[in-house]
Amino acid sequence: MSTTSDLSVNETLPDSTASIEEEHASTSEIDQTHRSSTQYSFTPTAENSKTSTKPDAAKKDDEDDEDKRDDSMFVCNICLDIAKDSVITFCGHLYCWPCINCWLETKRPQLCPVCKAAISRNQVIPLYGRNSNSQQDPRSKKIPPRPQGQRTEPDNNQGFQGFQNFGDGGFHLSFGIGAFPFGFFASSFNSFNFNDIRPRNGQQPGSPQYEEDQFLSKVFLWVAMIFFCWLILA
Amino acid sequence: MTSPSERRLRKEFLELIKNPIPGVIIDGEKIEKNINEWNVTIIGAEGTIYQGETFELQFLFNDKYPFDSPSVVFIGKNIPEHSHIYSNGHICLSILSQDWTPALSVGAVCLSIRSMLSSATKKERPPDDLIYTKTCSKNPKKTKWFFHDDNV
Numbered sequence: 001m002s003t004t005s006d007l008s009v010n011e012t013l014p015d016s017t018a019s020i021e022e023e024h025a026s027t028s029e030i031d032q033t034h035r036s037s038t039q040y041s042f043t044p045t046a047e048n049s050k051t052s053t054k055p056d057a058a059k060k061d062d063e064d065d066e067d068k069r070d071d072s073m074f075v076c077n078i079c080l081d082i083a084k085d086s087v088i089t090f091c092g093h094l095y096c097w098p099c100i101n102c103w104l105e106t107k108r109p110q111l112c113p114v115c116k117a118a119i120s121r122n123q124v125i126p127l128y129g130r131n132s133n134s135q136q137d138p139r140s141k142k143i144p145p146r147p148q149g150q151r152t153e154p155d156n157n158q159g160f161q162g163f164q165n166f167g168d169g170g171f172h173l174s175f176g177i178g179a180f181p182f183g184f185f186a187s188s189f190n191s192f193n194f195n196d197i198r199p200r201n202g203q204q205p206g207s208p209q210y211e212e213d214q215f216l217s218k219v220f221l222w223v224a225m226i227f228f229c230w231l232i233l234a
Numbered sequence: 235m236t237s238p239s240e241r242r243l244r245k246e247f248l249e250l251i252k253n254p255i256p257g258v259i260i261d262g263e264k265i266e267k268n269i270n271e272w273n274v275t276i277i278g279a280e281g282t283i284y285q286g287e288t289f290e291l292q293f294l295f296n297d298k299y300p301f302d303s304p305s306v307v308f309i310g311k312n313i314p315e316h317s318h319i320y321s322n323g324h325i326c327l328s329i330l331s332q333d334w335t336p337a338l339s340v341g342a343v344c345l346s347i348r349s350m351l352s353s354a355t356k357k358e359r360p361p362d363d364l365i366y367t368k369t370c371s372k373n374p375k376k377t378k379w380f381f382h383d384d385n386v
Contacts, residue, residue: 078300078336079238080245093337103336106301113337 087124091117303334315357
């Protein structure tokens, strides 16, 4: 069933497309002839008017004016000079990179000075002209590199709110009584490992505070071990 | 070696001389002496309640200009009576503080002030004029402005 219907479609399609193509061809032919005739009649008169009405001197002035206008189009919106190390915002406004960078650093939220659209360091496009001697991204030079991101780990042990007071120093202390003596082991080892993998905020390896914490956690680990042994032996 | 702020001010100065703004007159001689202090005369627009009056504005620029806004106050005897202008010459205008952007210029500020004057319908001082003028700092940039009226 399906194959026959497919076949029938395939058979009918080429005919229809062919007919459409023919129509296109005929219309475009008409267009072309029409255009060529108009071009032929119009172009000579246009040239004549240009050469006859404007003397050479006037033409030169016009060119100068145009040059000036072109130059003023590429003036930085902040320093009012021709933009150097130019960048353009997504909203289309041109700046020198040093100028716009200075503005981005002075004010929050970061807004385009001309239209107040939201902009950022990564939302500007460097412009490279034909004769710009370096294809270097203007964002990468002259300006001090932006400070590295500072990342702090979120507190993820929300289930143990009760131990927060003990946890500040980087180790956990818990008391297991009766049926749960293993709590000692688990918590002590936890803190030991945690300190190795990711030091808490403000505690760089090597700092006196860090060493002290390491020492303390080891002491408590041993105390826990001894206590655990004593529990088993007793 | 001129600083970037002076360079930019010089450019603005030349531009205002080349293409003056109607109703705004700058004191060229004074600016030539000290580019960081401009005195500008504003002429009340025709057909407004300030028609025929002239007012004097003082612009003070610091070396962070244009990233920092200039300090702009009315000076002299004739300070326009307007609901956003205090009797000591301070102007409550958002572009002079939080809405300032480096794309603005002396010309743009003058135009804004002139249009602010033009849109007024009656001459009156701000309601808190007495308290403000007694307690404020000499520099209007040190005032924390609250902007509530977007119409005028």
